[in-house]
Amino acid sequence: MYNATNTLKCTERNSDIFSCFKNTLWQFDRIQVLKNDTLRIKVTNNCPLTCNFCHHEGNLKSKNLVLNQDLIHGLKRLHTELKLMQAHLTGGEPTSYPHCRELISELKSIGYRVKMTSNGQFDSDLIMQLKNAGLDGVNFSVHTLDPQKLCSLQIQQKNNVWGLHALNRQLRNIQKALESGLEVKINTVVQNDSDIHDTLKIKDHCKNMGVSFRILNDLKQGSFSIKRIDEVLKSMSARLECINLVDKSSSYSLIMISQDGFKFKIKCIRKNILETLCEGCKERNNCMEWFYGIRIEQADDTAVVRLCMQRQDYPAIQTFEEFFTSKQFWEIL
Numbered sequence: 001m002y003n004a005t006n007t008l009k010c011t012e013r014n015s016d017i018f019s020c021f022k023n024t025l026w027q028f029d030r031i032q033v034l035k036n037d038t039l040r041i042k043v044t045n046n047c048p049l050t051c052n053f054c055h056h057e058g059n060l061k062s063k064n065l066v067l068n069q070d071l072i073h074g075l076k077r078l079h080t081e082l083k084l085m086q087a088h089l090t091g092g093e094p095t096s097y098p099h100c101r102e103l104i105s106e107l108k109s110i111g112y113r114v115k116m117t118s119n120g121q122f123d124s125d126l127i128m129q130l131k132n133a134g135l136d137g138v139n140f141s142v143h144t145l146d147p148q149k150l151c152s153l154q155i156q157q158k159n160n161v162w163g164l165h166a167l168n169r170q171l172r173n174i175q176k177a178l179e180s181g182l183e184v185k186i187n188t189v190v191q192n193d194s195d196i197h198d199t200l201k202i203k204d205h206c207k208n209m210g211v212s213f214r215i216l217n218d219l220k221q222g223s224f225s226i227k228r229i230d231e232v233l234k235s236m237s238a239r240l241e242c243i244n245l246v247d248k249s250s251s252y253s254l255i256m257i258s259q260d261g262f263k264f265k266i267k268c269i270r271k272n273i274l275e276t277l278c279e280g281c282k283e284r285n286n287c288m289e290w291f292y293g294i295r296i297e298q299a300d301d302t303a304v305v306r307l308c309m310q311r312q313d314y315p316a317i318q319t320f321e322e323f324f325t326s327k328q329f330w331e332i333l
């Protein structure tokens, strides 16, 4: 456990909505503060799905990451100078990135633990290849176990045959990942009332499989989505066990236990400001995520550091060279 008591002084906007621990959340005596040591690397914008809540890590137009010496040098500096220990591959769908295995090997040789978020829509043979390259874990995004509902979550129109095929493929790949020894988690986004039943079913599925389960809110819908998560918690008669707060990040998790004894997490966002970035920001009244952590993505001709999902200007986006001499770097350090 990382000791950073100042982080506890944070203001919190979403916790009030969780009725089961109203007024008690921040007096809770089991708060663990964890170090913010994760780097999110957006490797591609491509994805076989078109889920309507996807935020594309803040950029619909980023390119496939170019794996060159400049990128590797930047990743090494982030590891050694900011002590980032875990690289989390995102997208789009990371398995759609053609150099996934090479990137994983490079990250491992630098010293990162490597995980990815995936929708499970890939050839099953890939699992062992990624594991052999050094992948440590996969967070599978599973939002429903109903093929028809899966179709309805897509922006691109799909039919039930597609839905059934996609769902079977996803569940098969989760099983394969488990059998391969990878660390497996299932993430479910709750958007509206219709997702409550799906979330309860997925939770039962995770319990049966012995897989970690995490509920996320839809960032674009803010407190509306959080209220639906609260309904899920009431349906499970879940109780709060502890809070994991990430220092210098807007991310924190509620560790919950359902009435039937299953431990799971709710991922939440708190107001965490990076002063040198957020001061004077025009988006501040509509900020969805606050300062979460460092992201990497590919701009037209170089890899860049992204510090905010909502803005496309400097200093929210900087080259590696700019970042390592920036005020934001010194504030994060």
Ligand code: SF4
Pocket (backbone or CB within 6 Å): 274, 277, 278, 281, 282, 283, 284, 287, 288, 289, 290, 291, 308, 309, 310, 311, 316
């Ligand atoms: S939109 Fe970005 S820069 Fe603005 S307040 Fe939110 S995190 Fe900070």
